Amino acid sequence: MSERTAQNIYDLLIDGIASGTFAPGEQLAEVTLAERFHVSRTPIREALHRLEQANFAERGPRRAFFVRKMQxxxxxxxxxxxxxxxxxxxxxxxxxxxxxxxxxxxxxxxxxxxxxxxxxxxxxxxxxxxxxxxxxxxxxxxxxxxxxxxxxxxxxxxxxxxxxxxxxxxxxxxxxxxxxxxxxxxxxxxxxxxxxxxxxxxxxxxxxxxxxx
Amino acid sequence: MSERTAQNIYDLLIDGIASGTFAPGEQLAEVTLAERFHVSRTPIREALHRLEQANFAERGPRRAFFVRKMQxxxxxxxxxxxxxxxxxxxxxxxxxxxxxxxxxxxxxxxxxxxxxxxxxxxxxxxxxxxxxxxxxxxxxxxxxxxxxxxxxxxxxxxxxxxxxxxxxxxxxxxxxxxxxxxxxxxxxxxxxxxxxxxxxxxxxxxxxxxxxx
DNA sequence: TATCTTGTTACTGTATACATATCGGGTCAA
DNA sequence: TTGACCCGATATGTATACAGTAACAAGATA
Missing domain, CATH: 1.20.120.530 (GntR ligand-binding domain-like)
Known part of the structure; x- marks a missing residue:
């Protein structure tokens, strides 16, 4: 995970959402993901903002990120x-x-x-x-x-x-x-x-x- | 500048590009902008990434950000x-x-x-x-x-x-x-x-x- | 019982220090 | 003269500490 961490995280998250690892409606907390991928919050943040922009994630209570529930x-x-x-x-x-x-x-x-x-x-x-x-x-x-x-x-x-x-x-x-x-x-x-x-x-x-x- | 700093910066940058304050081809360096707007690099970073995504900025040498030259x-x-x-x-x-x-x-x-x-x-x-x-x-x-x-x-x-x-x-x-x-x-x-x-x-x-x- | 207040908590937002990558120029040897 | 290499300058990339905010729950007050 030497370079382009944020990009990798973004791809991993998309794959995870596509494959169901991250279920619709599931919370995507920065700290949790940071621990899971063994990186700091910074690249996670960037990836989550991109996910939001791309309409895969949305904001919930406390401004937290959630996997978007698609209907x-x-x-x-x-x-x-x-x-x-x-x-x-x-x-x-x-x-x-x-x-x-x-x-x-x-x-x-x-x-x-x-x-x-x-x-x-x-x-x-x-x-x-x-x-x-x-x-x-x-x-x-x-x-x-x-x-x-x-x-x-x-x-x-x-x-x-x-x-x-x-x-x-x-x-x-x-x-x-x-x-x-x-x-x-x-x-x-x-x-x-x-x-x-x-x-x-x-x-x-x-x-x-x-x-x- | 108490809240939503990154969003404000983003809007300011777009206005600046639209009004010509930031000329096409001009560099948008994080540190420079941080000093100019009296904030840290973090919200600047976020704004610049959004600008890039929205096709107003592009990357140049040393991965630096530049105002996109539109033809x-x-x-x-x-x-x-x-x-x-x-x-x-x-x-x-x-x-x-x-x-x-x-x-x-x-x-x-x-x-x-x-x-x-x-x-x-x-x-x-x-x-x-x-x-x-x-x-x-x-x-x-x-x-x-x-x-x-x-x-x-x-x-x-x-x-x-x-x-x-x-x-x-x-x-x-x-x-x-x-x-x-x-x-x-x-x-x-x-x-x-x-x-x-x-x-x-x-x-x-x-x-x-x-x-x- | 209803509601207002206030404290706690669980998040993201921001600041800052440090790491890393890349370009360009200068030096030295072939 | 030229090519290889190294080193410094200048960017962004990442880690981490601290600040801020909003939801929720508990307790006080009507």
Missing amino acids: ASDLQDLFEAVGEIESAIAALAARRMTEIQRRQLQAILEEGRACGDDAQTYAEINRRFHAQINQGAHNATLSASHAELTLRTQVWRSRNFALDGRRLDSSRREHAAIAEAILQGDGETTRLKMREHVASSFITLTDLLKTDG | ASDLQDLFEAVGEIESAIAALAARRMTEIQRRQLQAILEEGRACGDDAQTYAEINRRFHAQINQGAHNATLSASHAELTLRTQVWRSRNFALDGRRLDSSRREHAAIAEAILQGDGETTRLKMREHVASSFITLTDLLKTDG
């Missing part, structure tokens, strides 16, 4: 926001991607078709597909906002990492539709397809959460 | 992002506003028509108009993202606070068009009108910046 309605809010922003990004990308970027997108799509049913491999290709579109929009501000919100969804996704075969196929189809619209330069169709795609993944996730609980 | 292209990025997010919000509001909220929006629009040419009064009404639409979208996540980006634009706007008469009239017309689309529940028209509205204010701002520089 199902929060999740819906969040995915709607991601859907709107990512579809805006995709619409821009449809009009702005360079020829090289379009070819790369096609290549990634092809990889997704060819990769078989291994969920982990597909997840990585999925990530690159979305990253490619993000780049193609040529708007760093929107990309940053999108990244921030996506990180928040990660907390919900992490425990339901695997996609079942059915969702994997429908994801492929949706990607193909998005890519087609982008390659045709049709911004508004792209927006619709991307919005539907995010909505589908939301539905899948909530179904998974239901069967878990 | 014209950054401003364009930023306004495009605000335009996309706010138009998404407006489109949602068109479909979701309660009857009461719609009436309130009409009332605010009417105030804007009636208030005459006092820029300061109109600015306040303008703020409420946009806030009302934000509320109407019923999506806290999008509203928060929007607020964050709007704060960033504030730095550019503050020195060009006043709207001239011509822009004031066109702003009124644009507001009317947006409100009409919302009241008809027409999401896509609302989206277009709001995007145009943000773009217009961007153009006005860049014109003002040109004549200044």
Whole structure:
């Protein structure tokens, strides 16, 4: 733990929240965490303030920090926001991607078709597909906002990492539709397809959460 | 300076950056600022980290903090992002506003028509108009993202606070068009009108910046 | 019984000393 | 002349002590 302690603590806390080590509503007291991680309060403080800013923690009585209790309605809010922003990004990308970027997108799509049913491999290709579109929009501000919100969804996704075969196929189809619209330069169709795609993944996730609980 | 020192410092720094007291590229050293504001390094540190997070400061050599140099292209990025997010919000509001909220929006629009040419009064009404639409979208996540980006634009706007008469009239017309689309529940028209509205204010701002520089 | 007051406690907020990292310049040897 | 290395200056990063604040509970008072 020689350097970047605060950053490490922040990552550890996020992992802990995502994995359930720190339960929703649980208190995050500076002293307790300092002892747990064998550091002083200072880097803990910094990490907690960042958590608060990123909406993973909130303040309670005595200004203490608590793991934010997320409700199902929060999740819906969040995915709607991601859907709107990512579809805006995709619409821009449809009009702005360079020829090289379009070819790369096609290549990634092809990889997704060819990769078989291994969920982990597909997840990585999925990530690159979305990253490619993000780049193609040529708007760093929107990309940053999108990244921030996506990180928040990660907390919900992490425990339901695997996609079942059915969702994997429908994801492929949706990607193909998005890519087609982008390659045709049709911004508004792209927006619709991307919005539907995010909505589908939301539905899948909530179904998974239901069967878990 | 009895309480919430770090918050005060943060506000002071933002004001300073907006007003030009802290020039772009200028270093923000913890010790220097601590002496200047007669506090210790600790609250300064917190404020600087928040500034960095909010994209007003960046790190330089020796990890030192500097006022971020914003380029014209950054401003364009930023306004495009605000335009996309706010138009998404407006489109949602068109479909979701309660009857009461719609009436309130009409009332605010009417105030804007009636208030005459006092820029300061109109600015306040303008703020409420946009806030009302934000509320109407019923999506806290999008509203928060929007607020964050709007704060960033504030730095550019503050020195060009006043709207001239011509822009004031066109702003009124644009507001009317947006409100009409919302009241008809027409999401896509609302989206277009709001995007145009943000773009217009961007153009006005860049014109003002040109004549200044 | 209701309420106001006051003390205790459990937190974060701030000050300050010390640790650590990084850049730049100067020295010395090849 | 130039490259390697060391050392000092200048930043932030971290540890720790102390200050401040707000919630809660107990006891006094009406």
